[in-house]
Amino acid sequence: MANLLIKNCLMADGQSSDILIKNGIIKDISKNISATDTPKIDANHHFVTPPFVDSHFHMDATLSYGLPRVNESGTLLEGIALWGELKPKLTVDAIKDRARRFCKWAIARGTLAIRSHVDVSGDNLLGVEALIDIREEMKEFIDIQLVAFPQDGLLRANCLENLVSALDMGVDVVGGIPHFERTMADGAESIKILCEIAEKRGLLVDLHCDETDDPISRHVETLAYETLRLGLNGRVAGSHLTSMHSFDNYYFTKLISLLVEADLHIIANPLINITIQGRQDAYPKRRGLTRIPEQINAGLKVAFGHDCVMDPWYPLGSHDMLEVAHMALHCCHLTGVEQMRSCYESVTTKAAEILHLEKYGIYPGAKGDLVILQCKDPIEALRLKPARLFVIRKGKIISSTPPVEYKLFMGETIEKEDLLFKNSS
Ligand SMILES: [Zn+2]
Numbered sequence: 001m002a003n004l005l006i007k008n009c010l011m012a013d014g015q016s017s018d019i020l021i022k023n024g025i026i027k028d029i030s031k032n033i034s035a036t037d038t039p040k041i042d043a044n045h046h047f048v049t050p051p052f053v054d055s056h057f058h059m060d061a062t063l064s065y066g067l068p069r070v071n072e073s074g075t076l077l078e079g080i081a082l083w084g085e086l087k088p089k090l091t092v093d094a095i096k097d098r099a100r101r102f103c104k105w106a107i108a109r110g111t112l113a114i115r116s117h118v119d120v121s122g123d124n125l126l127g128v129e130a131l132i133d134i135r136e137e138m139k140e141f142i143d144i145q146l147v148a149f150p151q152d153g154l155l156r157a158n159c160l161e162n163l164v165s166a167l168d169m170g171v172d173v174v175g176g177i178p179h180f181e182r183t184m185a186d187g188a189e190s191i192k193i194l195c196e197i198a199e200k201r202g203l204l205v206d207l208h209c210d211e212t213d214d215p216i217s218r219h220v221e222t223l224a225y226e227t228l229r230l231g232l233n234g235r236v237a238g239s240h241l242t243s244m245h246s247f248d249n250y251y252f253t254k255l256i257s258l259l260v261e262a263d264l265h266i267i268a269n270p271l272i273n274i275t276i277q278g279r280q281d282a283y284p285k286r287r288g289l290t291r292i293p294e295q296i297n298a299g300l301k302v303a304f305g306h307d308c309v310m311d312p313w314y315p316l317g318s319h320d321m322l323e324v325a326h327m328a329l330h331c332c333h334l335t336g337v338e339q340m341r342s343c344y345e346s347v348t349t350k351a352a353e354i355l356h357l358e359k360y361g362i363y364p365g366a367k368g369d370l371v372i373l374q375c376k377d378p379i380e381a382l383r384l385k386p387a388r389l390f391v392i393r394k395g396k397i398i399s400s401t402p403p404v405e406y407k408l409f410m411g412e413t414i415e416k417e418d419l420l421f422k423n424s425s
Pocket of ligand 1: 057058117
């Protein structure tokens with residue numbers, strides 16, 4: 001819990017302001033604050049943003065790329081099979097080492113909250129044990145929310161008992177994977193069981209749902225129905241929802257009002273699903289992302305997750321949430337000004353709302369968690385994926401990087417360029 005005065009912050013509305021953090025909480029936002037007894041930094045008229053929030057990740061698998069081999073086909077199913085080969089070889093220490101390293105990458109990129117699924121299928125709960133330790137170890141620096149995720153299928157792999165044990169151990173959210181159960185009926189049954197567990201325990205729900213190109217994979221409908229039946233409105237998220245891309249349009253127009261009625265939250269994973277979906281298509285190949293523009297227009301809360309960094313499903317990534325939003329913007333034709341701003345919110349404020357994070361944002365009384373980016377606004381942040389000049393947690397600087405400056409040796413003198421756009425009207 002530290003004190004910090006940040007001078008010359010460029011706020012989201014384009015105005016300049018100072019921000020004073022006292023005992024880890026934002027105390028004042030106004031011009032010309034002076035606090036002689038407080039450590040001070042200068043944002044130098046760069047954009048100050050609430051930290052990035054990753055609403056969907058797998059921290060038990062991260063940074064395991066190449067163990068024991070790489071995913072040659074690039075498919076979801078080979079990824080799941082590969083994870084099955086790696087799992088018996090995992091140790092608590094190895095999972096913790098990788099997760100710890102990964103958290104440092106995330107923090108350096110300005111992400112200070114992550115919802116991570118953790119696999120609860122199999123003979124043991126090593127992943128749960130490891131990530132509960134990491135959640136505690138890292139809590140001073142980053143908020144980690146864990147989801148009990150039956151990767152091999154709740155009913156198919158008979159892992160209901162493990163899922164309940166994981167929740168008893170302190171895992172925060174109920175997960176599932178209905179489209180991977182053996183039949184549509186089992187998928188629907190798993191949703192009913194999982195939502196009832198969440199309702200009894202007062203927990204949030206976040207299911208991997210309909211992550212397939214199959215246009216008749218409609219588990220999202222059951223998820224919304226169970227949400228309404230149990231009064232879980234606003235507490236349930238559907239992750240991926242890629243089959244929605246291929247739904248019949250008439251069916252979709254009926255479905256969307258059910259999703260609105262249930263206040264179902266949407267979590268898309270653009271980096272992963274643009275690479276995984278459409279693999280069995282001839283040309284033209286479907287993009288396969290869920291219907292993000294229509295969901296935003298309907299007023300649903302839509303967040304974007306990174307999902308994977310260097311694991312059995314995805315060979316790339318450095319945990320940059322701006323890369324995630326950038327991909328969604330391109331794949332979903334979201335190039336209007338308000339649409340681009342909305343993409344930025346999907347990795348900040350909307351994600352924070354879906355995770356039910358408290359005191360998130362930039363206002364007096366909010367937690368003093370801020371990131372200073374080397375740019376002027378959210379749209380330029382998406383364009384440049386700029387340097388995170390300072391990452392601040394409860395008033396303490398926990399990461400910094402110098403401004404990027406390119407030197408050009410093209411004439412008599414050395415020119416400097418920072419790629420920032422200056423309108424010369
Ligand atoms: Zn996932």
